[in-house]
Amino acid sequence: MQYHSPSSFNEAVAISNSSSGLVKYLAGGTDVLVQLKIGTKSPDHLIDIKNIPGVREISLRDDGGYTIGAAVSGAQLTEHKELSKKWPGLVEGMELVGSAQIQSRATLVGNLCNGSPAADSVPGMIVAGASVSILNSSGTKDVLVEDIPSGPGSTSLENGELITAINLPKRKDYEGDAYLRFIPRTEMDIAVVGCAVNLSLENGVITSAKVVLGAVGPKVILAHSAADCLVGTKLDGNILSRFSAKCSQIAKPISDKRGSEEFRKDIIGVIAQRAAKKAYDRALGNN
Amino acid sequence: MAKDELAKEFKYIGTRPDRPDGFDKVTGKAKYGADVAAVGMLHGAVLRSPYAHARIKSINFEKAAKLDGVKAIVTRDDFPVGIDGDTLKLLENTIAGEFAYYDGHAIAAVAATSVHIAKEAINEIEVEYEVLPHVIDVDEAIKPEAPVVRENAGDFSVPEGCSPNVASYIEFGIGDINSGFDKADLVKSGRFKTEAAHQGYIEPHACMAQLDHDGQGEMWVCTQGHWYIRQMCASVLGLEASKLCVTPSEIGGGFGGKTTIFIEPLALALSKKSGGRPVKIVMSRAEVLRATGPTASASMDVKIGITKDGYLTSGLVEFRMQGGAFGGSPVSEALQCAFASYNMPAVHHIGYDILANRPRAAAYRAPGSPMAAFAVESLIDEICTDLNLDPIDVRLKNAVKEGDKSSYGPKFKKIGLIETLEATKDHPNYSISLGDNQGRGVAAGYWMNHGGETSVSVSLAEDGSVNVTVGTPDIGGSRASIALMTAETYGIPYNSVRVNIAETGALGFNEPTHGSRATLASGKAVYEAANQTISEMCKRVAKKWQIDPDAVLWDNGYAKPAGPNAGDFSPISIKQIASEMDQTGGPIAGHHEASIRGVGHSFGVHIADVEVDPETGRITVLRYLVAQDAGRAIHPSYVEGQFQGGAVQGIGWALNEEYVYGTDGCLQNAAFLDYRIPVASDLPNIDTVIVEVPNPDHPFGVRGVGETGIAPPLPALANAVAAATNVRLRSLPMSPAKVLKAIKTGSDGC
Known part of the structure; x- marks a missing residue:
């Protein structure tokens, strides 16, 4: 297995597209590392996206919505007072995942890409109307979170496609x-x-x-x-x-x-x- | 708690100093089983059966053996033949022969230069299986037409016409139960079931072993009893016991499950085959759950007669317990505990030990007692409800006391059940008012405790500090309690005593830390050994003073003249005696070896308050009280810890712990994620009351406290749920689905 640590999303996707065998992206690793350890997945290439600038940031967009980087941890969400106030349901879904140790690593994107029908953060993202930014070799696209899961352990993402961020719409009163x-x-x-x-x-x-x-x-x-x-x-x-x-x-x-x-x-x-x-x-x- | 008739004032006993092993354990320095390493060490991995029951037609490890780094592969062919009886069962469970008897049964083992290579090699071993019919459930296994787990497994005790899966039968009683039932105003009966439960120790089994061709070997292992490991390994490998030296690591929990062998003989066999290189094997959690532990599952019928004013007249139990593919369920202990708390004119007990395609049952905290308590204490609670009697009063009316003959034979000496019941009745938890969907349950429990083979030594260091060497691994604070008893015996500070757990070569045979015996038995032996050294010190001082040894007494760390007639001498301290040892006759040491007698029976009474969500069936434990007779609490914090730990394990067994098998007989939840032991946030503070009715046969009154606490939670919670919902669950675990179904349909879960 080869470990990669690209410094941009484009580089990450390029590595994925040029690699043969099973390729896995790695963010918090709370699912992927466990799968490696118990032997259910043995990727040939592991692409760690945590060192890409901005990947661990939560930012308020001009339209009033939030963009959540792909490697933002559950603990970061919980500690973000404004976001937690506006989207308590979404945040509490993520907060239910694992222990304090897991919370410091686990991510919304990871929870989504793991493809479990029982993923705690996914229902909250969908009712919020969240979308994901997907990067592939032909560019970027925006897809609703509800269109990502496709079955137990599977998603609609194509080989090499990488979710770079989650976008939440502006929260209205009432x-x-x-x-x-x-x-x-x-x-x-x-x-x-x-x-x-x-x-x-x-x-x-x-x-x-x-x-x-x-x-x-x-x-x-x-x-x-x-x-x-x-x-x-x-x-x-x-x-x-x-x-x-x-x-x-x-x-x-x-x-x-x-x-x-x-x-x-x-x-x-x-x-x-x-x-x-x-x-x-x-x-x-x-x- | 009022002091007792021993009326002794203690200086150290009953205090709460830090445990000597505490610092290393909380800072991560302590060495557990997997922390051991040696130069040239290989790593072992075990191939396990993917079938619940299968004939092994062939094993081909040619491909595995060719992998770079693979140094040895062992199968049953590498173990001696001609073994029979219990040793054969041990060997069969260690590594399968002709048959794999359960999902997870070891088939072969590999030693390689890395864990990864060893695991890869395991996957390259080709095994041809012929899958055979299997049976998992105890009530299915006892049917005469059930799939046969092992041919000719039944012993002489099994009556004609029983299922071939009945390994043994037991029956005993006293009095005329029929006339007892005739005298009763109410006779009630019920069927109860409990699932198997794993001990759930946090540390998986781990060992490192080294064995040469001449049969000399060493082992470092996480165990409750290294002499047992030595004995069992020697017997299944055909070694001479004394040639194998076994050193115990610190232990991250055992609860009975680490008193037998699993991977240890495999590591030794691999080491021998690899030319004597050390081999380490560490189990994964999945291996632990598939192949070690658990206790038995049980199906139980109980019938009890009672007068309208609450006196028990007669009792009958029939327990059917499944203890895996080799038998050995604790059905006999369960029967002994069933009515042990009550003085009843007539009781009768029937028990079946039953085989199934499941891992071989290992001891688990008060083996058998929790199941028995669940059946009997639940039915007594039903009776109390029917007759509108207070559950503590009924138990007080029937409680055994000093001089009573127990339901299974032995006559009780001084015991503390009545004092314990009174302590719960007086406790504020018994009168706190409850809200909607809330209920309170009371239950008692019993464990006989154990003495057992014990060997210790004590030696005086040159500065007057004391080394104590025992053979009982420290699971629950026994170093601290033994140090306190030693300090008390000599009259020297607690910090001047160091307690070591020695390897097998250093002492005579020691039974494991099991049966709640470490503080009782090692404590009693250390007291004797220490007194030998005190006699020797008095003798040496007498010689110095030129008076008779009887004229010197020991008082609080000093040798003193026994009285004015002995002469006018200044007391001599242990420090001074120690500093002069080489001139007065050499080292001063004592030792004591015995099969320790004089165990003190321990009774406990628990009160549980629960709330049941009527829409989901989910149970929340609101309040929990443990009262138990400790005899004497040497270190009260660790006594409370044992009470709390027992209660928590019982709560887990009662609520959500469960072995989930597929229709293929394979275990589906071999992980702590889905084998649901309670997490900290599931539990309220476990309140404790230490009752002290000293054991008259122990120098400090110790009874042993480790086990009783796991028995009452099962019925206490079922009784509380019945009070909260008006529905009686007679089957454990009381998982939300089962409780919700009970609320909706009235089903008792059986």
């Missing part, structure tokens, strides 16, 4: 997000189910809603019809139980060592309902 997951313990677990919700309000009434379910399908599920039943409501009456039932219905989980299909369908509704309430409360308070 918007709020939340991410909740279910695990049997309190930490150090993989989500049995997860759900992110982002809501926009006008006079307390939900004007738009995005709902993403995690760990209940081969990839994250955009629960449009569940989100639709929240719009035009204040989460009053029996809306939440209708929403909960809809989420359970949309979920298409499998049974595995972390939970049965039946149990996952049961609790995705509960977790989604709790996430919706939390997002609603945040949206009300966010002005």
Whole structure:
């Protein structure tokens, strides 16, 4: 295995394109290094992007949105007060990944590229409307985060394509997000189910809603019809139980060592309902 | 806690000094199993069966042997033939012969110049398997038509018509249970199940071994008992025990699981085959979970009779326990513990030790007692609910006390169950009010404790400080407690005592640190050895004073005249005696060897408060109390640590620890990510009450505290969940899915 440490994204992509065999990009390494160690992946080339200038920076763009570098750690996100205030759901999703040690290395981009349907930070990025900047040999392009996952352990990225940053849109008043997951313990677990919700309000009434379910399908599920039943409501009456039932219905989980299909369908509704309430409360308070 | 009838004032015992091994352990300097290295050392790796049950038709390691850096490959062919009985089972588990009996069973091992080459070589070994039918679940394995794990595995005790997977049968009791049930106002029965649980030690098994062609060898190993390692390695390799010198490393947890061999004989065999080069093998976590530990899984029927005012009249248990492919589940110990807390007119016990295609069961903290407690203490709680009786009062009414004959035979000397129950009843945790979806559970537990073969020595250094040499590895603070007992015996400061854990050549045979015995047994032996040196010091001082040795007494670090008639002499300090040793007769040392008797039974009572999320089935432990009779807490911090550690392991077993097998019989969760032991944030502070009813047969009243604490959590949590939800879980673990199903359907999980 050959280790590369390029000083620009273009150089990274060039190395990837000129290398034969299995090529892996390395950011925090909290997935890749574990895969190397237990022998599930044996890349011929490892391209470490951490030394590329700006890759660990969070910047506020002129349009009011944030650009998050590909090697920004979970701990950096948590410590960024403005970002955490505007996108608490996105940040709390990332914060749930691993331990303090993992948090100092793990990245949003890594979590996305690992391709796990249970990735904790991905539902939050999708409901936020985030996109990724992708660099390949023909240039750069912007792709929505929701278009990256393609199945368990796989993404829509082509060979050699590199995600250089994550772009968050501008946060408006009376918007709020939340991410909740279910695990049997309190930490150090993989989500049995997860759900992110982002809501926009006008006079307390939900004007738009995005709902993403995690760990209940081969990839994250955009629960449009569940989100639709929240719009035009204040989460009053029996809306939440209708929403909960809809989420359970949309979920298409499998049974595995972390939970049965039946149990996952049961609790995705509960977790989604709790996430919706939390997002609603945040949206009300966010002005 | 009130002092006892020994009415002795202690200067050092009961204080909380820093442990002597503490600094090295918190700064990372301490040497654990994997930290050992030697010049010319090779690295070993083990090929393991990918099948739950298979015939090994052929092993071809030609390609592996040709890899650069591969120095030796061993299979069963490199081990002696003609071995039988328990030694054959040990050997079979160390390395498969004709059959692989479980997923993870060792098939071959390689030694190479690097870990990477050794692992690569493992992948190049070609094994042809014929996959055979397997059985995992204990209730499936006991069916007469179940797949046969090993032919002719049953011993003489197995009744006619049993499943071929029954390895042994046990039955005992006292009194007439039927007349006991007739006298009862309520007779209740239930079936209970527990999953296997791994000891979960943080340090994986690791060793480095060196063996020459003449059969002389050395080993450095992470173990609870290096004489056991020596004995077992010698027996499966056909070596003379005394030619193998085994040195224990520091140990990152064992809990019973490091009292037997796994990789150790493989490392020795590889070393011999590579021309005597040292070979190190370090297990991965996946190997630990697939091939070592765990304790047994259990299926248990219990029937109990009780009068309406709360007196137990009769009890019947039938325990079926699966201990892996070679038998050896702790069913006998489970039966002994089942009713040990209660004075009942009639009890009867039936037990089956059952084989399955799973790793060979190893000891785990109070082996058998937690399962027994889960079944019996859960059913007693159901009875208390039915009759509207206070669970502590019922236990107080039936609690065993001094002079009672126990449910399994021995007569109890002074014991502290009643004092422990009273301590929990008086504790604020028993009266804190609970909210919605919250419940409180009470349960008792028992462990008999153990003395065992022990050999120690004590020597006086030239400056009057004292060296103590013991053979029981320090797992839970035993260096500190032995140093305190030594300091107390001599009347010298704690810091003037150094406790060493010696290799096998330095002392006579020592059983491992198991059975809650290290502080009890090594402590008692050190007391005897120290007193030998005190007698010798008094003798030498008597000679100096030209008086009778009986006229010299030892007091707080000084030899003194026994009274005015002995003469008027100034006391002589241990320092002075030590400085003059060479003129007064040479070195002063003592030693003591014995099979230590006079164990002190230890009872514990726990109170758990939980909250259950009715929508997800998730359990949060809100509050937890451990009260236990320590006899005497030599170092209270480490006694509390043992109480807390036992409780935490029991909580894990009760809530989320589980072996998940696929339909192929392979273990699916061989990682701590999915074998869910509790993490720190899952737990409240574990409150402790140390009850001290001294063991009359120990010089300082020690009973042994390590094991009892793991038994009560299983039923205490199930009882608390029943109180919170009105649903009774009779199957562990109480994972969220199982609890949610119980809430929705009333299912007890069995």
